[in-house]
Amino acid sequence: MNEKENNFESLRRLLALKRHETPPPGYFENFSREVTARIRAGEMGGTADVSKPLPWLFRLMAAFEAKPAFAGAFASALCMLLFFGIVYAERPDATLQPLLTAQVESPVNVPPSPMSLALNTLPVEQPVVIPINSTNPVFNAQPASMIFGRSSATVQPLTFSLGN
Amino acid sequence: MAEPVPSSKPEPSAPVVDEDELVHAARQGDLKAYDELVKRYQERIYATLYHMTSNHEDANDLAQEAFIKAFQALKSFKGGSSFYTWLYRIAVNKTINFLKQRKNRTHMSLNDIDFNAEHDPDLMALISEQTPRRAAGLTELQEKLNAALLKLSEHHRLVVVLHDVQGLSHEEIAKVMECNVGTVRSRLFYARQQMQGFLADYLKPT
Numbered sequence: 001m002n003e004k005e006n007n008f009e010s011l012r013r014l015l016a017l018k019r020h021e022t023p024p025p026g027y028f029e030n031f032s033r034e035v036t037a038r039i040r041a042g043e044m045g046g047t048a049d050v051s052k053p054l055p056w057l058f059r060l061m062a063a064f065e066a067k068p069a070f071a072g073a074f075a076s077a078l079c080m081l082l083f084f085g086i087v088y089a090e091r092p093d094a095t096l097q098p099l100l101t102a103q104v105e106s107p108v109n110v111p112p113s114p115m116s117l118a119l120n121t122l123p124v125e126q127p128v129v130i131p132i133n134s135t136n137p138v139f140n141a142q143p144a145s146m147i148f149g150r151s152s153a154t155v156q157p158l159t160f161s162l163g164n
Numbered sequence: 165m166a167e168p169v170p171s172s173k174p175e176p177s178a179p180v181v182d183e184d185e186l187v188h189a190a191r192q193g194d195l196k197a198y199d200e201l202v203k204r205y206q207e208r209i210y211a212t213l214y215h216m217t218s219n220h221e222d223a224n225d226l227a228q229e230a231f232i233k234a235f236q237a238l239k240s241f242k243g244g245s246s247f248y249t250w251l252y253r254i255a256v257n258k259t260i261n262f263l264k265q266r267k268n269r270t271h272m273s274l275n276d277i278d279f280n281a282e283h284d285p286d287l288m289a290l291i292s293e294q295t296p297r298r299a300a301g302l303t304e305l306q307e308k309l310n311a312a313l314l315k316l317s318e319h320h321r322l323v324v325v326l327h328d329v330q331g332l333s334h335e336e337i338a339k340v341m342e343c344n345v346g347t348v349r350s351r352l353f354y355a356r357q358q359m360q361g362f363l364a365d366y367l368k369p370t
Binding site: 027 | 203206237309
């Protein structure tokens with residue numbers, strides 16, 4: 001134990017060297033001036049009235065610097081909010097879902113018009129029931145290849161010849 | 165309106181303004197008062213940050229930012245602790261965050277050793293004793309010492325710097341680090357043991 005204490009004493013003497021490490025001469029003469037200049041110019045946005053309240057973000061960041069526990073609590077609260085937001089967004093909407101399913105399963109709920117009655121007499125294909133989902137893209141019954149009419153593109157060899 | 169504050173370089177006969185008055189004036193936005201506070205603590209704050217980073221440029225940036233942050237946060241300073249402890253806390257937290265971000269990217273930029281070191285009997289004893297460190301000059305010792313400090317974790321390094329270099333008491337360190345005195349003592353003991361291992365060649369008993 002005594003030897004250990006002696007070793008600590010040697011270490012303490014060695015650490016004393018750190019006290020002799022000094023910054024360049026004149027360094028501290030300008031230090032406070034630089035600090036106050038930065039406060040005036042940058043941090044205060046160039047305004048002369050420094051007693052005006054700082055923006056809320058600066059004050060929040062300053063509070064985080066002073067109390068890391070506050071920063072941790074704030075971050076935890078933010079994570080919780082995000083988590084509940086995701087869970088809530090993933091959950092199916094309880095009020096809208098029965099309405100949507102009812103519309104899909106019984107597509108003809110409105111009284112038939114004379115025009116539709118006439119059309120119903122014609123032989124038509126069974127309508128395709130597409131489940132309605134808010135995340136589905138807008139359904140386009142027309143095939144993509146038919147957008148510009150019938151595809152008639154043909155591949156032909158192309159030759160180039162130099163002029164005379 | 166803020167109270168008048170004496171000039172930045174007080175004469176020996178000039179009255180010493182109470183720290184509470186300066187803090188009060190600075191809270192009202194008096195930059196002259198804050199300038200006086202910066203002058204009072206700049207050397208100690210800079211030295212702590214320099215010993216933590218072993219880099220003059222980083223210490224300069226961090227010290228300036230700490231003083232600016234402190235000015236911005238003055239309204240939240242309730243006076244539960246001394247202004248000095250509160251300021252220290254801001255500077256130290258800022259530095260620890262900085263060191264965690266620059267992990268494994270350490271670059272030493274050491275200050276020169278002043279002339280007085282050559283007249284320090286403790287240091288001369290270390291160099292002149294019959295050990296492997298005998299051949300080592302002060303510059304080599306300085307590099308080894310800083311390299312050993314950088315191997316410690318931020319919290320252990322801080323305790324060593326504040327206690328063994330800066331000379332703060334355990335109680336003061338506990339206030340700065342917001343932990344109890346027992347934690348400070350145990351961290352100091354562990355840090356010294358680690359330092360002994362790193363600097364074994366320079367600490368061999370004669």
